[in-house]
Amino acid sequence: MSGPDDDAPAPEGPGLDPDVLEELEAWGSEEDEAAGDGHRGAGVPDGDEPVAGVGDGFPRRGGQIVLVGTPIGNLGDLSPRAVRALDEADVVYCEDTRHSRKLVSHAGIVGASLRSLHEHNEHERIDEILALVRGGATVAVVSDAGMPGVSDPGSRVVAAAAREGLAVTVVPGPSAVLAALVASGLPTDRFGFEGFLPRSGRQRKERLAEVASARRTTVLFEAPGRVRATLSDLAGVCGGDRPVVVARELTKLHEELWRGSLSEAVVWAASPVRGEVVLVLGGADHQDDAAVGDDVLVAALSDRLSAGERTRGAVDDVAASFGVPRRRVYELALAARDPDTPPSEPPG
Secondary structure (H helix, E strand, C coil): CCCCCCCCCCCCCCCCCHHHHHHHHCCCCHHHHHHCCCCCCCCCCCCCCCECCCCCCCCECCCEEEEECECCCCHHHCCHHHHHHHHHCCEEEECCHHHHHHHHHHCCCCCCCEEECCCCCHHHHHHHHHHHHHCCCEEEEECCCECCCCCCCCHHHHHHHHHHCCEEEEECCCCHHHHHHHHHCCCCCCEEEEEECCCCHHHHHHHHHHHHHCCCEEEEEECHHHHHHHHHHHHHHHCCCCEEEEEECCCCCCCEEEEEEHHHHHHHCCCCCCCCEEEEECCCCCCHHHHCCHHHHHHHHHHHHHCCCCHHHHHHHHHHHHCCCHHHHHHHHHHHHCCCCCCCCCCC
16 A cells, blocks of 8 residues: 555644653563663664664564554554654665655654665565674564555565564554454454455456455455456456445545445446545355355356366356355366266365
């Protein structure tokens, strides 16, 4: 997701009440207080000097990676603990250094060392970051908006650090996924996050079929120019009556939450959709699978197989077209080919 909206209200600094700020600071450890609030600069600490934590309640020796949540639209959502973590980091790896430079300047941080970490160079940066952490550095990781590693760079760095047993900690912050979910009015007790769907081909069909059959709420990201096409595809596999919420420009000046059915959403999205978009889709009813009879699925399979399509492709197409689990269609295909063949796991 992209960064804060320049039109959003942007107070000078976090602007918290002094009493609240004092209470937040009290969450830090005694070791944090002893470390002081000054920026340590971009250098790596020498020797075995302890590196101060960021308010997690216990001291750390050696280096660590700190994942820092940043605003998804309103700079006022930058927490005091996030500011402190960015200020105390030896290096800040960010999705876009120009964007993050504005963020640290807004927070009043001077002298921060910023380095790029984006989808095109994350793999190359891993060794560099791990070497810094091994050497005792505190490395902060941020994305342009929200939590790093969630449809943004950072997850591969964390996985590599975890494999080596290096310290990783988190400064939680705003999340477009959770903000859209809790504001949607759809069930929140069980939900899944799909990120961005594949743009085309078999992978998209398979993912659409999985989303259609899920009985929990599903959250998806989508680019504004592809919102209508995705809503139309979802309506095709889920049925037009499935409830959906389109959350647009969350926390920004022009925030909007549109609620309705998928068929209504397709009509609504005929006008250009602008800004950052999150889709929240209601789960499938327990009756949805049974609404499509086996005879209908077998007939659709037969049509595709007779046309020369391979079994795997036919199964994918039928599952996506009718919004039923792929496993169900695969087992019907096996039974049609050889009635004595026991059900098995479908190929990946």
